[in-house]
Each structure stands twice: as structure tokens, then as C-alpha cells.
Amino acid sequence: MNIQNIVLIGSGNLATNLAFAFKNAGLNIQYIYSRRESHARKLAEKIGAPHTDSLTRLPRNADLYLISISDAAILKTASELPGCKGICAHTSGSINMSVLGDIFKNYGVFYPLMNFSATAISEFKKTPLCIEGNSEKTFAALKQLANLISDNVREMNSVDRQIVHLAAVFACNFTNMNYVIAEKILEKNNIPFDLLRPLILETARKVQKSSPAQLQTGPAARNDKTVIETQLKMLEAMPEFKELYELFTKHIQNTQKTL
Amino acid sequence: MNIQNIVLIGSGNLATNLAFAFKNAGLNIQYIYSRRESHARKLAEKIGAPHTDSLTRLPRNADLYLISISDAAILKTASELPGCKGICAHTSGSINMSVLGDIFKNYGVFYPLMNFSATAISEFKKTPLCIEGNSEKTFAALKQLANLISDNVREMNSVDRQIVHLAAVFACNFTNMNYVIAEKILEKNNIPFDLLRPLILETARKVQKSSPAQLQTGPAARNDKTVIETQLKMLEAMPEFKELYELFTKHIQNTQKTL
Numbered sequence: 001m002n003i004q005n006i007v008l009i010g011s012g013n014l015a016t017n018l019a020f021a022f023k024n025a026g027l028n029i030q031y032i033y034s035r036r037e038s039h040a041r042k043l044a045e046k047i048g049a050p051h052t053d054s055l056t057r058l059p060r061n062a063d064l065y066l067i068s069i070s071d072a073a074i075l076k077t078a079s080e081l082p083g084c085k086g087i088c089a090h091t092s093g094s095i096n097m098s099v100l101g102d103i104f105k106n107y108g109v110f111y112p113l114m115n116f117s118a119t120a121i122s123e124f125k126k127t128p129l130c131i132e133g134n135s136e137k138t139f140a141a142l143k144q145l146a147n148l149i150s151d152n153v154r155e156m157n158s159v160d161r162q163i164v165h166l167a168a169v170f171a172c173n174f175t176n177m178n179y180v181i182a183e184k185i186l187e188k189n190n191i192p193f194d195l196l197r198p199l200i201l202e203t204a205r206k207v208q209k210s211s212p213a214q215l216q217t218g219p220a221a222r223n224d225k226t227v228i229e230t231q232l233k234m235l236e237a238m239p240e241f242k243e244l245y246e247l248f249t250k251h252i253q254n255t256q257k258t259l
Numbered sequence: 260m261n262i263q264n265i266v267l268i269g270s271g272n273l274a275t276n277l278a279f280a281f282k283n284a285g286l287n288i289q290y291i292y293s294r295r296e297s298h299a300r301k302l303a304e305k306i307g308a309p310h311t312d313s314l315t316r317l318p319r320n321a322d323l324y325l326i327s328i329s330d331a332a333i334l335k336t337a338s339e340l341p342g343c344k345g346i347c348a349h350t351s352g353s354i355n356m357s358v359l360g361d362i363f364k365n366y367g368v369f370y371p372l373m374n375f376s377a378t379a380i381s382e383f384k385k386t387p388l389c390i391e392g393n394s395e396k397t398f399a400a401l402k403q404l405a406n407l408i409s410d411n412v413r414e415m416n417s418v419d420r421q422i423v424h425l426a427a428v429f430a431c432n433f434t435n436m437n438y439v440i441a442e443k444i445l446e447k448n449n450i451p452f453d454l455l456r457p458l459i460l461e462t463a464r465k466v467q468k469s470s471p472a473q474l475q476t477g478p479a480a481r482n483d484k485t486v487i488e489t490q491l492k493m494l495e496a497m498p499e500f501k502e503l504y505e506l507f508t509k510h511i512q513n514t515q516k517t518l
Contacts, residue, residue, distance in 0.1 A: 071483060094478075094486045114458055115476055117465065126457045152457070163448045164455075166490050170500075171441035171455050172462045173477030174507045175434045180471045180514060182426035189422045196423075196430050197467050198385045198411070199372055203431045204463030206376065208456050212439045217374055218432030219353075224330060227353045231425050240510065241429075247503055248433045254499070255439060 001141045003063040003087070005030040009055075009077060010068035011039040013116040014091055018068060019047045021124045021149040030062050055080045062086045064145070066110060071095050078103050087138055093165030096158040097132050108133035108142050111161055112150075115172050124149055130156035130164065181241050188238070213255065220252035260400040262322040262346070264289040268314075268336060269327035270302040272375040273350055277327060278306045280383045280408040289321050314339045321345045323404070325369060330354050337362050346397055352424030355417040356391050367392035367401050370420055371409075374431050383408055389415035389423065440500050447497070472514065479511035 006022055008015055011034035019029055029049040034040035037053040044051030052058065058065075060083050067074055067090040074090050078100055081088065088104040090097075093111055100107035109132040129146040131153060133139025139155065146153040156164070179200060183193045206215050219227035228249060235242040265281055267274055270293035278288055288308040293299035296312040303310030311317065317324075319342050326333055326349040333349050337359055340347065347363040349356075352370055359366035368391040388405040390412060392398025398414065405412040415423070438459060442452045465474050478486040487508060494501040 128454050166493055167441035167444040169477055170437045172458050175437045176471050177507055177511050178429045178434045179466050182430035185426040195387050199431050201463050204460050207438050212435050218428055244506055248436055252436050
């Protein structure tokens with residue numbers, strides 16, 4: 001089976017990025033659905049596709065129904081899509097593929113491991129796409145589609161996908177919170193965050209070729225007690241981050257010991 | 260005063276990167292010192308400069324003695340450099356400029372806000388250089404030197420520098436530890452870390468133009484209790500990281516509330 005016509009369920013950041021990637025790859029976005037009509041319209045106008053806020057109005061003959069909405073809404077939305085013949089897949093890191101099994105004959109997962117903004121990212125080609133299918137045929141169709149938009153396609157079952165999602169929460173979401181904390185520390189002292197941007201980029205760049213375990217630097221890695229004590233004292237004015245500082249310092253020191 | 264002849268005290272990652280940057284800018288590395296002769300020799304051979312492991316053997320007529328060694332050794336090393344006429348500056352984020360005041364007439368700080376590896380980074384030009392001098396003349400000389408190797412030179416006093424260093428510990432050192440944790444989570448399940456690299460780079464790229472507070476995503480930011488509970492359950496096999504997960508989740512939720 002060759003996927004050509006896609007119904008996109010959702011209009012958030014991920015759905016938007018997928019819509020552009022599919023369109024640029026020459027695929028047909030047959031319809032865009034969002035429970036909010038204005039959201040569906042906004043994306044549909046950008047893509048040049050019809051849109052609706054009614055699931056019952058969606059065509060029944062698409063090759064793929066791609067559900068890219070909040071985890072909590074996936075099951076309910078899927079259950080309102082009866083009679084569809086094509087594949088149904090969701091794009092979530094956390095939801096087991098099997099939730100679609102009672103509703104569809106052909107179903108799977110199409111999970112891009114990336115943090116998308118509302119504006120399309122430049123390099124979708126490098127985004128890892130983790131694919132799962134309930135049958136070899138479904139998997140092959142989803143994989144073929146994935147290969148059209150990314151150079152980094154992998155088969156991954158639901159258990160591994162959850163693990164990858166957890167690792168991504170540390171590497172991306174919690175890392176961004178570290179940036180937020182750094183920004184707050186600077187802000188409190190009227191120092192521009194701009195100063196840290198080159199360091200942040202370099203820290204992420206370094207890890208592109210090496211294992212992060214080999215790259216650990218800083219007062220904790222050096223066991224520089226004078227600096228650690230000074231910094232803990234400075235954080236007394238921001239007690240909410242002191243606990244985090246202590247925990248990281250402990251973990252870094254434990255990790256260094258086992259290297 | 261124009262700095263042309265530099266004695267470099269130290270041969271670590273930062274000293275190495277500075278040596279290359281100075282050499283490429285046409286400055287003269289007059290001597291390289293390290294307390295380990297083999298380390299001094301290694302760097303000196305790369306740069307084409309004489310080297311020594313004896314402080315007393317260093318020339319007394321350099322324009323700048325740049326001390327780029329561990330924080331704990333700065334004061335002792337500086338005190339063994341008597342009779343030098345030039346400026347003495349250290350490169351530490353944490354040490355107050357004043358520690359050099361009893362020993363030198365002209366002294367300052369030359370602090371690059373970057374995480375250096377043993378191999379020279381490609382873009383030293385973008386590295387913020389935070390400069391401090393004990394007099395206008397010293398400051399001007401250090402600033403002129405800094406401008407030769409970086410497009411991002413700022414005056415910064417010792418108090419602000421300590422704050423920037425603390426913020427950098429969160430943004431760089433603790434962030435790298437997040438990468439380590441992500442790698443450990445994947446490793447435990449035989450999933451390659453490679454999968455996360457594009458996401459890590461994109462997370463750092465996003466913050467180059469926006470405030471991280473506006474970019475926070477993930478289960479905690481969405482208050483997705485189902486995912487949070489599932490992930491906490493997964494972390495029961497790695498209790499050392501569960502506490503960190505809980506703390507980050509709390510902080511992200513508190514921050515979201517105040518946006």
C-alpha cells in the first residue's frame with residue numbers, strides 16, 4: 001500500500017510541521033481537522049487544504065488518518081472515526097499503539113522525536129521518526145511515508161518509545177528548564193541572558209559527536225569544594241534552585257566516580 | 260599600553276584554546292608554563308613557543324601574564340611571579356580580581372564564558388569575553404587584546420562574574436548531566452543515544468533567539484498527569500533520577516503558573 005492521501009487530525013505545532021513536510025514531499029493533505037474551527041482554518045490556509053471541525057465530515061477514503069493531538073484526546077477522537085478504511089496512526093511518544101486496535105484494522109505510530117515550534121523547522125530531514133505498525137503491511141506503508149520526509153527512520157515498539165520519551169524529557173524539557181533557571185539567576189542581577197547563548201549552543205554541539213559522560217565539566221566534576229560552597233551560598237536567595245544544585249552536584253560526583 | 264608579548268601560565272583546555280586564538284591573531288606567545296613539563300611541552304610544540312615547568316625561569320618583561328589554571332592554584336602561582344612588570348590576569352569565573360592585588364600593580368580578569376575542549380573550537384570569535392581591570396589603563400589594554408580574538412567583549416566586575424558562572428553551571432554543566440541521565444536511561448534499554456542528538460541540538464538552537472521561559476514544553480508544562488505518573492513509575496528502577504524528575508516537574512509547573 002502506498003500512502004498518498006492524508007487526513008490530518010490536529011493543528012498544533014507537530015501537526016503543522018508534519019503538514020509542511022508532507023506537502024513539500026508531494027503528498028496530498030486531503031483534509032485538516034481540529035476541534036477548533038479557527039485553528040483548522042489557519043493551518044489549512046497555509047497548506048491549501050480543506051478543513052473542518054467535524055469528524056463526521058472527514059472523507060472516509062484517505063490512505064492515512066494521522067492523529068496529532070494531546071495524548072488524553074487520542075482514544076476518544078479515534079473512536080469517532082469509524083468506517084475509515086485507511087491506516088490510522090498517532091504521533092505520541094507515550095501512548096501505546098494498541099489503543100487504536102479496537103477501532104481500526106490497520107494502525108500504527110508515527111512518532112517524530114523533536115521539539116517543534118509553530119513555525120516549521122528547517123531540517124525535518126534530520127528528525128528521527130520512530131515507526132510502529134500492527135502488521136508488516138502497515139509498517140511498510142508508514143515507513144515508506146516516513147522515508148519521504150526524514151533520513152532518520154527507525155522501527156520502534158511502544159515500550160521502547162516510552163523509554164525514549166522519558167529520556168527526551170531529561171534531554172530537552174528539563175534542559176530547557178535549566179536555561180530558564182540560568183535566565184532567572186541573571187535577570188535577578190540585571191545581566192542579559194544573551195551572554196549564555198554561545199555556551200548553550202556549544203554544550204549541545206559537543207555532545208553531537210561524543211558521549212556526554214566524557215564531557216562533564218564544572219565545579220562538581222572537578223570536586224571544587226570552594227566554588228560549590230560559594231555557589232550554594234549565592235543560591236540561598238533562590239532556595240527553590242538550591243535543592244536542584246545539590247542534587248545535580250551529587251549525581252555528577254557519583255557519575256564521575258564510576259567512570 | 261599595547262599587549263603583544265604574552266606569558267601563558269597553564270596548559271589545560273582553556274589555555275590551549277587561548278594560545279591558538281592569540282597566535283592566530285598575530286600575538287607573540289613568549290613562554291608557556293605548566294607545573295608538568297610534559298604538558299607545557301605538548302602545548303608549546305603546537306604553538307611554536309618555548310616552555311618551562313619553573314616559574315622562576317619565565318621572562319620578566321612580558322606585557323601580560325595570563326594565569327589559566329585551577330582556581331585553587333591561582334593565588335599561590337601568582338605569588339611566585341614576583342618582579343613582573345606587565346599585567347597579570349586570571350581566567351577564572353569564580354575568583355575575585357582582588358586576589359592579584361597584593362602581588363601586582365596592574366591586574367585584571369580575562370574570563371571567556373565557554374566550555375572548551377582540548378581541541379580548539381572553531382568559533383572563538385563568538386565566545387563572550389568578560390574583562391575586568393584594576394585601573395582604566397589595565398582594563399583598556401585587556402579589552403584591546405580581547406577584541407583581537409572575540410567579537411563579544413564585555414566589562415564585568417567580579418560580583419557579576421560569579422553570578423554568570425553560577426548561571427553557566429546550570430545552563431552548561433547541569434545540562435550536560437541531563438544528557439548523561441538520558442544516555443543512561445537509553446543504555447539500560449539498549450537504545451542508542453544517537454536518537455536524541457538532533458533534539459538536543461534543536462533545543463539549544465531554539466533558545467538562541469527566544470527566551471527559554473517561552474519555549475517550555477513537555478508533560479510538566481502541559482500538566483499531563485498521566486504521562487508524569489507513568490514516567491515516575493518507570494524511574495522506580497532508577498531512583499537516583501526520580502527525585503530530580505520530581506523537582507524539575509515542580510519547578511516547571513511553578514514557572515508556568517507565573518508566566
